[in-house]
Amino acid sequence: MERLPGIGPRTAQRLALHLLRQPQESVHKLANALLTARNQVGLCKKCFHLSAEDICDICNNDARDRGLLCVVADSKDLIALERTREYKGLYHVLGGLISPMDGIGPEMLQVSSLIERIDQNNVKEVILALTPSIEGDTTSLYLARLLKPFTNVSRIAYGLPVGSELEYADDITLTRALEGRRSLQ
Ligand SMILES: [Zn+2]
Structure with missing residues (x-):
């Protein structure tokens, strides 16, 4: 968490603790959403956005x-x-x-x-x-x-x-x- 931009050690800890308290299913959903986004998003061939x-x-x-x-x-x-x-x-x-x-x-x-x-x-x-x-x-x-x-x-x-x-x-x-x-x- 600390490696994310704009996240200091205290926020990182708060996020980690929050995630650990969530039901397993919702953490799974979040992890999958991140993976899907990472896999699907590339760069526009014209403008590179x-x-x-x-x-x-x-x-x-x-x-x-x-x-x-x-x-x-x-x-x-x-x-x-x-x-x-x-x-x-x-x-x-x-x-x-x-x-x-x-x-x-x-x-x-x-x-x-x-x-x-x-x-x-x-x-x-x-x-x-x-x-x-x-x-x-x-x-x-x-x-x-x-x-x-x-x-x-x-x-x-x-x-x-x-x-x-x-x-x-x-x-x-x-x-x-x-x-x-x-x-x-
Ligand atoms: Zn474009």
């Missing part, structure tokens, strides 16, 4: 603006942006950020698939929605240079302190960040 189908609901939605592509590091960032209900374009999930310190280069992320998507579909604007951190800045700069010849590139404006995580931003802050995005030259 978590999805039980080959192509996710967002990519399949014809009401979405196909000329707009929002680049995020992780599925949790996509979920945070979806929560605002303001953004009507599509996404591209990189699967992380460039971090030379951790040995993560662009070739380990969904970068070539991003260029392919921009090249093949008529993408008019790419919005970089990456955290304001050293890794987020490095990745944004790298992508801006790479994508400029193909399309317009902008980065969301943050009303957030440096290093803060996108997923913890409230809906209004995120909506403003999207609306206030700046074009990268």
Whole structure:
């Protein structure tokens, strides 16, 4: 339990004790549900968001603006942006950020698939929605240079302190960040 994100030792103990007090059948059901979810959920073949189908609901939605592509590091960032209900374009999930310190280069992320998507579909604007951190800045700069010849590139404006995580931003802050995005030259 302690290995789960956001769970400290005391919460871990509380959860473990709670589960041990439950009827065997309900613990079984929970274990099975976790296994089923883990087995069924993979990545969307277009945007690399978590999805039980080959192509996710967002990519399949014809009401979405196909000329707009929002680049995020992780599925949790996509979920945070979806929560605002303001953004009507599509996404591209990189699967992380460039971090030379951790040995993560662009070739380990969904970068070539991003260029392919921009090249093949008529993408008019790419919005970089990456955290304001050293890794987020490095990745944004790298992508801006790479994508400029193909399309317009902008980065969301943050009303957030440096290093803060996108997923913890409230809906209004995120909506403003999207609306206030700046074009990268
Ligand atoms: Zn998708």
